[in-house]
Amino acid sequence: MIEITEVPSPFCGIGTDDLSIQVEGLSLKVSANGCAVNTPAFEQAMTDLQPRINGEEVSLSEAVNHAAELLKNANQPVIGGCATDVNGMRALLELADKNGAVVDNVNFVGARRNFLAMQDSGWMNTTLAELKNRCDVLLIVGTDLESFAPRFFERYLWNQESMFLEDTSARQIIYLGKAPSGAASTSPNGKKAQVLPCSNEDLPQVVAVLRALIKGKIIAATEVGGIAIADLQAIANTLKAAQYGVITWAAGALVYSQAELTVQTICEMVKDINDNGTRCSGFPLGGKEGDQTANQVCGWTTGYPARMRFSSGMPEYDPHLYDSNLMLANGEADVLVWVQAFNAAIVPPKTDKPTIVLGRSGMTFEKEPEVFIPIATPGIDHAGHAYRLDNVVAIRLKKLRDSTLPSTAEVLSAMTQAL
């Protein structure tokens, strides 16, 4: 048994890189700094070692050739999931380019709320180290932060020391919309977060009123969505008086129609505060299932985030039209490639179309796909790169064990060759 320290995680999205992991052959055990997201993701047993065609074990080259044959004969292939490391995405985009495929990241429906707002009016954002050292007021909108990232508070808010705050436990934490599921947001000295709950349905209006108050508008009503205007006014005043306020949200949690408008209101509110003489930053939460990695690599390779297509030989972007689930459901797509190197629980959408799965070992299916190729996990079986939620920092993933599984990049490149 060996123990590897300072292990970075590609699973939690917040770039945790202080894990210690004990390696015994193919089995891993998190021995320090695990959490509810990372520990099971690292410790997941490796069960599938052999590719399958229609449930029958085959060699890797047979599986690759069969997949390439399906792709060659497809009218409109789609590549979904897109949950892998940078090299995996590079190979995925090369295959898609050659094959005229649609590329669609598994988290895009959530991420789209951010992209629509960003591509329409922009934003002012910050990154984890700024938050850790500067943030004295954190407003969390519509999101249960600790279930999103269990160690967020411990690592980035209740850190003992910061460069610019005398006492990190004096930070002010405010929840607007969703209430926290646990007590991680309670400061080390026992100070509880302020919670102003409302339904998702009311959140757009609540956020809009908060922005109006920040802009100094008079609101005639006394409450909105069950929240007193006076309480929102107090939040507005707090943000305007902050040293370095941060407003955070997880687009994936804003599950309602046209939530991009809420995101836009948040982002414009941040700009308003800065225009009025106080520093404030947005902080969108994401980074799971390789979503930031997919969007970054797709961004530099094509100019667009990871919902686009190569069907006419060149990149085309449409955040609505190239939804792989819809395209499969309405018959526009006729072959699905599902790439999920991180999470065995995230399986391809149900479809009667031929399906090729490059999945993490241990993935189980309600309906066996035509081709299944178990692939290596970046950060466990091979080195690689993955992006953290703040989109600036790419972490260097380590290889922890010797496995025989091929990487995403190796399998997809072999498929491109076989085309």
Place this chain on the structure above:
Amino acid sequence: MLIKLTGGIIYDPANGIAGKQQDIYIQDGKIVNPPSDAVVTQEYDIRGKIVMAGAIDLHSHIGGGKGNIARILMPENHRLDAVAHTDITRAGTGHAMPSTFTTGYRYAEMGYTAAFEPAVLPINARQAHMEMGDTPIIDKGGYVLMGSDDYLLRMMVAKKDQKAINDYMAWTLQAAQGIGIKVVNAGGINAFKFNQRRLDLDEKNPHYPVTPRQILKTLATAVQELGISHPLHVHGSNLGIPGNDETTLNTIEGIEGLPMHLTHIQFHSYGTEGDFKFSSGAARIAEAINKNKNITVDVGQIMFGQTITASGDNMRQFANHKLANPNKWVCMDIECDAGCGLVPFKYRDQNFVNALQWAIGLETFLLVEDPWRIFLTTDHPNGAPFTTYPHLIRLLMDRSFRNDMLATIHPEAQKMTTLGSITREYTMEEIAILTRAGAARLTGLVGRGSLGVGDFADITVYSENSDREAMFSTPDYVFKDGNLVVKDGKVVKVTWGTTHVVRPNYDASVEKDLKDYFDRYMTMKVGNFKISDDEITEDGRGSLTVHPLKGAAI
């Protein structure tokens, strides 16, 4: 394989050759002596054609986080310039901030064989190298951005000696795999995080009692003492503010003779005269450049049309956000390291300020006398995309064309510029200095930008054409490391260039304090911060080329 280029007219300022007919032999990727016995396997008859080394862009934002934000921010701009794949090239998108593959192809198709990303944030350096790693054909490298990082400012406040600062900078340069050091609005990006909205050269940061002048001096001293060939690459204070010509003159004076490269000087050459309180400071600045031999500049010429400005200077980008066109923009504070700002711009010839900016850039080109100390850039994509270089070359080489253009811009701007009276036209040799020999020398590249025996065979061949824009748009041949990569302005072979770096020495004990700092304040372990060589080379096509330090034996 022995290649012969027969009868070309050579412009090779690195070796003092200007317009001489001479054959070139290429073997194993390099230029060789005429062999007495070996058989020529491939001969190119280029009699009468112009031959130069491959061009080198020493300041172009081709790789890194802010560029990718710029791409994703502007889908409507990409839609106008979608690029289909071919049998040998990948699909992509172009215009203001092209995708990586398209960037590499388009540079090569203009005869460029290297480009340097001038703002590599250490914390984002992995991304810069990954993007440049997906940029085919051309060589690349990056200047590592420092001067607003809290670690440096803390060292300065703690009065750490210059040696300690040198060690930290050399360590960071190696960790981020760079070839030079860049500073953007010295201390200003940091001050913006403390809600300071403007920072003059002698103004103290609200948290750290140090001034931009002190930061510049400290960094420039380190660059010199470490023996880094490329001088401190300076994006000055007060970018875009009328009256910043004074700041620029003070910056030149404040560096006290140390080597310093002032980048996109056009954006820092504004006076306050005239009815609109906006005037050209180009003459004063050019005079100071002519006098101070320690100073080099690149221009950052603007061109009319849509682009997007992508800068580490979020203090100034935020200040200019109301000019965003279309009206969307992004600013970021980044990891106690730096920041960035993206503001789309549409430069218009009928807008007084834009028209004068255009004239100021050209005045600067024409008034700076020494072609070895000025470089041809648009600060891609900030002044214009790099694809406008052939047009810019025509403006420099062709006075009547330049004056025709001048006659079409905002009439008040025409009155405020001396451009029409400047008779200078750049010669072919001078263009070769600006875009090849000078750029290679200033970045410290060994064996590039030069056509001597033993140099790498990065070679561009043009057909003589009095329309210089047409001529420089479509070279007949481009060779990269001896491979024919472009023919008649189109990519015919895709190769992968190297990444140029320098590695000054440092005392390994520097990591002790850094480890402590990372553990206490940063969000990753110091060991995970450093970029290893295999991160650049493990894909099988990337490589690293380490260049010697100044004064070291080659």
